Amino acid sequence: MSGPVYDGGIRGAQDDAGLFGRTRDTDNHDAGIRSLAHGAAPVNPVTSVPGTAVPTAPSAPLTPEDLASSTETGTGLLRGAPPHVGNRPPSYPPHPLGRPSVRDADESAAFSPAVLLDGALIGRLTVRAASVRGDSHNWEGSCRQDAMTVTRIGPPDAEMLLLAVADGVGSAVYSHVGAYQFSRLAAVFLDREAENIHAAVCARDENELRVLATKAVAGAAAELRSGWARTAQHKPRPYADQDYATTLHVLLIPTDPRIRDRVLCSVGDGGLFVLREGRWEHGDPDDGEGLLDTRTEALPHAYRSVKTTLLRTVPGEVLLLGTDGITNPLTQKDPEFARRLAEAWVGPEVPSLSDFLWQTQTRAKSYDDDRTVICVWEEQA
Incomplete structure (x- = not known):
């Protein structure tokens, strides 16, 4: 383009x-x-x-x-x-242009905002989250296909902070619907398993976590597919799984500061990075490139199971959960993009919401996809 x-x-x-x-x-x-x-x-x-x-x-x-x-x-x-890295700015203008119309018969696209901004302070955990329509979608006037969720699940004695990002597959006509609904309904189904998930995190039982996460995501997929099929009965276009294709990544962080393990549940590309001592590291130490190599996997149908990863962090490290609109430029050969975000987010001061949005919008030529990023800072005891 x-x-x-x-x-x-x-x-x-x-x-x-x-x-x-x-x-x-x-x-x-x-x-x-x-x-x-x-x-x-x-x-x-x-x-x-x-x-x-x-x-x-x-x-x-x-x-x-x-x-x-x-x-x-x-x-x-x-x-x-917004600033850019590299010698030349991206070709597209850095601001929203056209957008879908209600008369296009897709209200989800017509009412989807170009930017979402969120945040939270839960105990020692501070969250900043932004989802931004990509430059190419701004230019085309199409809707943002990314989605995100920031919420809490579980009872007080097993409470976890849940962060989710979803990236609708570009070729899927209703992928923005799939991303939006999966990022929320997956949280509902994970909440139903919250006590068991919390116990498995404490026991560091990665196999049990995989079973529970796969069960929850499969439950959300079944409910959504049923609803989409019913909706299709009133439209000229029949229901097809691939029309709603999306990736999904969910990060669960126990709010009890004594529990140092976190669990990442993943389907598709994108994933988790950890900012340690000013450097970005893949959140999966055993398979650092795996988060970027599962490009063919997507919900609701093109996946076998939910990949789960346990990782242990310490206060002072910053967790970054994102779609490939942010994880891909973080791993490009030119390190300037990664360096700028590392310098902005290394802490200890957490950026304001507006500063975080501004920093998230740092541009890099050829990286014009939607960008969704959620960062977590943990205060020292």
């Missing part, structure tokens, strides 16, 4: 010094957004000081150094276009 080359629009938007700096709202926020919509530089907020002449506009264009300096001093300039 190809599109017009976007030249950045906002001067200095890719400047390293201002890449992950925090900003605050100003009275000129609306004016800045209007200027951005027309590809102009953001409005420069000016504070009136008695006895000082206030110019109505900057006397010269802002340089990258101006933007970096103003971000550091908190003058509230808008960030502008």
Whole structure:
């Protein structure tokens, strides 16, 4: 796919010094957004000081150094276009364009937002989550096919934080429906097995975890397939499994800080990374490439069982659960993308929701798929 080359629009938007700096709202926020919509530089907020002449506009264009300096001093300039790695920006423009219509007869696509943002603080665990429509889907005007879920399952004595990401297969006409519904219904069925899963985590019984996870996901698949088949009876298109194809990854973290094991349940590509000492490592130490090699597996039908992985983490390490829109550029030969996100998320300070979204949108040429990422920080005792 190809599109017009976007030249950045906002001067200095890719400047390293201002890449992950925090900003605050100003009275000129609306004016800045209007200027951005027309590809102009953001409005420069000016504070009136008695006895000082206030110019109505900057006397010269802002340089990258101006933007970096103003971000550091908190003058509230808008960030502008998301930054990119590499010498050239991606071909697609970095903002949403068209979108599906209600009259396209697919309400799920028409009402799916281009961006989802979520977060939570549960005990010592802090979560930041974002799902962003990819540049190629923005250009085509199609909907975001990724989905995510952040919730808790189980009773108080066996409670777990559940994080899920799903990536609808691009060629499947209703994959956005499959991703959305699987990421939620899988949580419901896993909740029914929560006590048994918690016990298996404590016992480090990976075989039992695989059985329980496969049972839960199969239950969710059976219920969804039945519902989709009933819906198809009222439409000209017959039901087919492959129309709803999606990957799914679920991370379960016991909320009891004494339990150090986590369990990853996976079907398809994408997966888990751990940020340790400033470096990204695959969440499956025994099969580091396996999370990226199962490309032919997808729900509801094209899989044999749910792959389960037990891993042990310590406070200070950051867990990243993501679709291949984020895991693929993390593993590219050019390490700049991985380095930037590592520097942004290594902690100990957890980014705000808006900062996390901005960092998630860091762009890399040729990586234009939907991007869903959930990160977990754990506070030191």
